[in-house]
Amino acid sequence: MPVNQINQDDINKAVWAACDTFRGVINADTYKDFVLTMLFLKYISDVYKDDYNKLVVQYGGAGNENPELIRAMMSKQRFVLPDGASFWDLYEQRHQPGNGQRVDQALHAIEEANGTKLKNVFQDISFNTDKLGQEKQKNDLLRHLLEDFGKDILNLSTERVGSLDVIGNAYEFLIKHFAAGSGTTAGEYYTPPEVSTLLATLLEPTEGDQICDPCTGSGSLLLKCGAMVRKNSGSKKYALFGQEAIGSTWALAKMNMFLHGEDNHRIEWGDTIRNPLLLDKDGKGLLHFDVVTANPPFSLDKWGHDDASGDPYGRFRRGVPPKTKGDYAFISHMIETLKPETGRMGVVVPHGVLFRASSEGKIRQQLIEENLLDTVIGLPEKLFFGTGIPAAILIFKKHKTDNNVLFIDASREFKSGKNQNQLTPENIQKVIDTYKARDSVDKYAYLASFDEIAENDFNLNIPRYVDTFEEEAEIDLVAVRTERLELQNELQVLEAEMEGHLKELGYGA
Structure with missing residues (x-):
């Protein structure tokens, strides 16, 4: 019997409804983690x-139950769910006292049973906290939460979910809604899935690649890159x-990797600029990667300026970015983690990165003079929730075959939404095709030489290179005058008719 696949909207609605349990009790930034x-x-x-039931059908049933065999086979599954630690165990006991303690014990048991895959993931979350109120209130809240997730609509079996990024998508959905309610994003940032798809396609991760996102978020961009390797090569060797x-977002990334079977990963918890943790065996040098990609926080204030000049890894040798704008701090870090031959990088930035002067201008100039910058892609406004400003993608490569820079103006290529714009598959494909062709396209793309960029004082503002000006159609003044006279004649006829009607009704002079 075919199984109806769940869609992300159903998950989002159910998750949003589950949030009602906590509203008015604790703030959104906290209950997001519980949900x-x-x-x-x-x-x-x-x-x-789902896996257990399949084994029961295959090896049991019809009086041939073999629980030992089934248990042994379940122990070889990708992850372990200890006895008494499943959601359904908690759901069955939801009316009994101690819901908070039972949930915490279940999470701890799951963490312990799965070794390094989930190590420390739940250390900062406790359902047995006083934040949820006195014991009775807390127990009732968690009973409601278990009942919300126990509804049929949230059946998340493998067949129903398919290839959906359940955790990542729900995270993005909740961040958007919490930001809409509070006017902030609470310092958390996410990359719209269409932009992740575009980045992963442009960077072409392939078999054997080491791929890094120094601003991991919920891990969706890394997952998209992994999926791209499997799609392009059919291999999981990456x-x-x-x-x-x-911390809470790091935990989501770890959960996301766990759910998607991405066991060959290393996600560290810490500040990338102040304390980079992806280091070599000696701990003295940065690790290097084939692909580096990120959507760093836009123009981050207090990014670590005071210690940058003495950076032990030499990341800011081209210059120290401004104290109140950390964009080039992340760019500089990413550049220094590229492998010398295969290294390629895609980063999302605000447009100010393209043209701001002073220290940023000097860093930008040196990156161009070193022939690292490959492509500048202007994106539409309102793609990223929490900011209406348009962003750009910068593609850098360690090994280029020319010293040109391709400029693509995709700012007018989008599907308009109520609060947010969206890149369509056609919009994405147009960018990809233009990027691969690496040639000028009227009103859309321009392949600029190093000399042209130097003549523009290394200013990368896209309109300097891509002329999108549309000439207005010439106005036929004779035709306009003729139309005006015709309208005047029509108005005189209507006035006469109106005067006649008014006289008939006794309103005439």
Whole structure:
């Protein structure tokens, strides 16, 4: 019997409804972590239950139950769900006291049973916290939460979910809605899936690549790159690396890797600029990667300027970025982690990075003089929630075959939405095709030489290179006058008719 696949909208609606349990009790930044952790627990429980039932059908049933064999085969699955630790175990006991303690024990048991895959992931989340109120209130809140996730609509079995990035998509959905309510993003940033797809396609990660996102977020961009390797080569021989500064978001990235079977990964928790943790065996040098890609926080204030000039890894040898704008701090870090021959990099930046002067201008000039910059892609406004400003993608390469820079103006290529614009598959493909052709396209792209960029004082503002000006159609003044006279004549006829009607009704003079 065919299984109806769940869609992301159904998951988002159910997750948003589950948030009602906490509203008015704790703030959104806190209950987001409870909701997403419960989503993770529900997901792995449904997948595990699904796998178990399949084995029962295959090796049991009809009086031939073989629980020992089934248990042995389940122990060889990709992850372990200890007895008593599944969502459904907690759901069955939801009316009993101690919900908070039971959820914490279940998460701890899952973490312990899965070794390094989930090490320390749940250390900063406790469902047995006083933040949820006195014991009775806390127990009731968690009972409601378990019931919300126990509804049929949130059946997250493998067949129902398919290839959806459940955790990543739900995370993005919640961040968007919490930001809309509070006017901020609480310092958290995410990359729209269409932009992740574009970045992963442009960078062409392939078999054997080591891929890094130094601003990992929920891990969706890394997952997209991994999927691109499998699509392009059919191989799972690649490694994912990352670092994330916010503890709860790091935990989501680890959960996301776990759910997608990305066991060959290393995601560190810490501040990439102040304390880079992806280091070589001696701990003295940065690791180097084939692909480096990120959507860093735009123009971050207080990024670590005071210690940058003495950076032990030499990341700021081209110059120290401004104290209140950390864009080039992340760019500089990423450049220094590229492998000398195969290294390629894609980074999302605000447009100010293209033209701001002073220290940023000097860094930009040196990057261009070193022939590292390959492509500048202007994106539409309102793509990134929390900011309406348009962004750009910069592609850097360690080994270029020419000293040109391709400029693509995709700022007018989007599907308009109520609050956010979106890149369509056609918009994405147009960028990709133009990038690969590496040639000028009227009103859309321009291949600039080094000399042209130097003549522009190394200013990369896209309109300096891509002329999108559309000449207005010439106005036929004779035709306009003729149309005006015709309208005047029509108006006189209408006035006469109106005067006649008014006289008939007794309003005439």
